Amino acid sequence: MATLKLPHWLFPTLVIVLMAGVVVTNRYLQPGQAPLSITCADLxxxxxxxxxxxxxxxxxxxxxxxxAPFEVWVKAPEAKAVQASFAMKDMDMGFNLYTLRPDPQGIFRAHVTLPVCVTGRRDWVMILDIDGHKLMTPFVTQM
Ligand SMILES: [Cu+2]
Incomplete structure (x- = not known):
């Protein structure tokens, strides 16, 4: 009986597929993946x-x-990774993701510049991601 000879590329391919699976699982099955929506009247x-x-x-x-650049700040004690992105409801506003960096006081900060909406809309949603926990806040830009 002939021995089953596995092609040499099979093992590395399996490793890559497995790693991709882990990345996808981590991304989509994080704890608390349902974003918390909060209205902040005065950002x-x-x-x-x-x-x-x-x-x-x-x-x-x-x-x-x-x-025009403005700064987003987040105070989240002991947070490891804080990111902000900006979206419009039912409209693709393109990829934008900002990583907030802690200042010497431990307050996470990033400078953000929003694009102009082609339809003239001014209603945005800021999505903060704090260690995988998402927080959504609607806001309206000034004229
Ligand atoms: Cu838009």
Whole structure:
């Protein structure tokens, strides 16, 4: 009986497929994957919210205008990874993802510049990702 000879590319291919599977699983099956929606009436003043087991404060510094940079800040004690992205409801506004970096006080910050919407809409949603926990906040940019 002939021995079954496996092609030499089979093992590396299996490893790659397995690794891709792990990445996809991590991305889509994170704990608390349902985003928490919160209305923050005054983003420049900041808002505080309980996100799972953590008290999180967030806000912006500067003016909420398109094409002009403003700063997003997040206070999330002991957070490891904080990211922000911006979207419009029912509209693809393109890929934008900002990684917030902690300042010496441990407040996560990033400078953000929003594009102009081709339809003239000004309603945005900020999506904060804090260690895989998502927080969504609608806001409207100034004219
Ligand atoms: Cu738009």
């Amino acid at each position: 420049p003043n900041g808002c505080t919210v309980r996100l799972d087991d953590r008290e999180v404060a967030f806000g912006i510094q500067g003016e909420l205008k398109v094409l």
